[in-house]
Amino acid sequence: MIQIFTQNDLIRYVYQEMSEEESSKLAEALLFDDELMDVYQKLRATKQILEAENLSVEPPHRAVDNILSYSKSFDLHTVDK
Amino acid sequence: MKKYSVSDSQLVALYRKGNEEAFEKLVNRHKAKIYTAILLIVKDRYTAEDLMQETFIKVVNTIKSGRYNEEGKFLPWVMRIAHNLSIDHFRKNRRYPTVIMEDGSNVFNTLSFSEDSVESIQIRKDTHSMLKQFIRELPDAQREVLIMRHYMDMSFKEIADNTGVSINTALGRMRYALINLRKMMDKHNIAYDPNIYPK
Numbered sequence: 001m002i003q004i005f006t007q008n009d010l011i012r013y014v015y016q017e018m019s020e021e022e023s024s025k026l027a028e029a030l031l032f033d034d035e036l037m038d039v040y041q042k043l044r045a046t047k048q049i050l051e052a053e054n055l056s057v058e059p060p061h062r063a064v065d066n067i068l069s070y071s072k073s074f075d076l077h078t079v080d081k
Numbered sequence: 082m083k084k085y086s087v088s089d090s091q092l093v094a095l096y097r098k099g100n101e102e103a104f105e106k107l108v109n110r111h112k113a114k115i116y117t118a119i120l121l122i123v124k125d126r127y128t129a130e131d132l133m134q135e136t137f138i139k140v141v142n143t144i145k146s147g148r149y150n151e152e153g154k155f156l157p158w159v160m161r162i163a164h165n166l167s168i169d170h171f172r173k174n175r176r177y178p179t180v181i182m183e184d185g186s187n188v189f190n191t192l193s194f195s196e197d198s199v200e201s202i203q204i205r206k207d208t209h210s211m212l213k214q215f216i217r218e219l220p221d222a223q224r225e226v227l228i229m230r231h232y233m234d235m236s237f238k239e240i241a242d243n244t245g246v247s248i249n250t251a252l253g254r255m256r257y258a259l260i261n262l263r264k265m266m267d268k269h270n271i272a273y274d275p276n277i278y279p280k
Contacts, residue, residue, distance in 0.1 A: 015230065
């Protein structure tokens with residue numbers, strides 16, 4: 001018997017947050033459910049674009065310098081928490 | 082996820098023993114990811130810079146005072162600190178400023194691209210430019226989950242815990258974020274092409 005999966009289950013599948021057993025059951029369900037397969041392909045393609053775009057911005061050097069200076073002079077600080 | 086010859090936990094262990102170079106390596110390894118995640122939430126580069134420094138001050142204080150829990154992973158832990166500080170700030174100052182760099186350009190114009198053919202680069206630049214706009218247009222709750230999952234490497238369980246919702250709600254928000262992005266992409270004829278987006 002084919003297990004029924006929700007569209008939220010597809011998100012867990014696409015983001016690999018599913019057990020192997022559940023994943024293989026979902027993969028099987030996709031073969032018999034065209035609508036689920038259609039949604040899955042769209043979700044996966046969109047996720048792949050987001051991953052490929054790799055939105056990344058470098059912080060200014062001064063921020064990094066401040067952090068490193070703080071660490072080096074840590075013993076001079078009083079930790080408030 | 083990238084593999085490094087020296088792991089984060091090895092660097093943290095060295096740092097705990099007073100090795101400042103190990104800390105410098107950790108900062109340089111993760112600074113762009115942390116800064117970008119903060120920037121996507123607060124949308125102001127000066128605030129993002131402050132919050133990134135505040136994040137690392139907490140990291141230094143925690144590790145150097147021997148309160149760091151070695152069981153957890155370093156980056157997700159730092160990301161959680163960054164996220165909490167960013168959300169606190171965002172909620173106190175609920176506004177949407179335009180992100181402007183020192184030279185007057187929009188922050189997203191500085192985003193990096195992998196080396197590729199001129200045509201592919203142009204297509205990706207166009208896509209990139211539109212995608213950043215689409216992400217900005219998402220409802221707050223959906224954008225928040227998307228940032229936490231894609232830029233902070235948080236699991237849906239962690240996202241649910243951090244945002245005070247059920248896992249199902251977090252999953253639903255992610256699903257709607259992807260569906261909405263997809264609709265916007267379809268409207269602008271952006272499709273996944275493995276030649277442009279190699280795995």
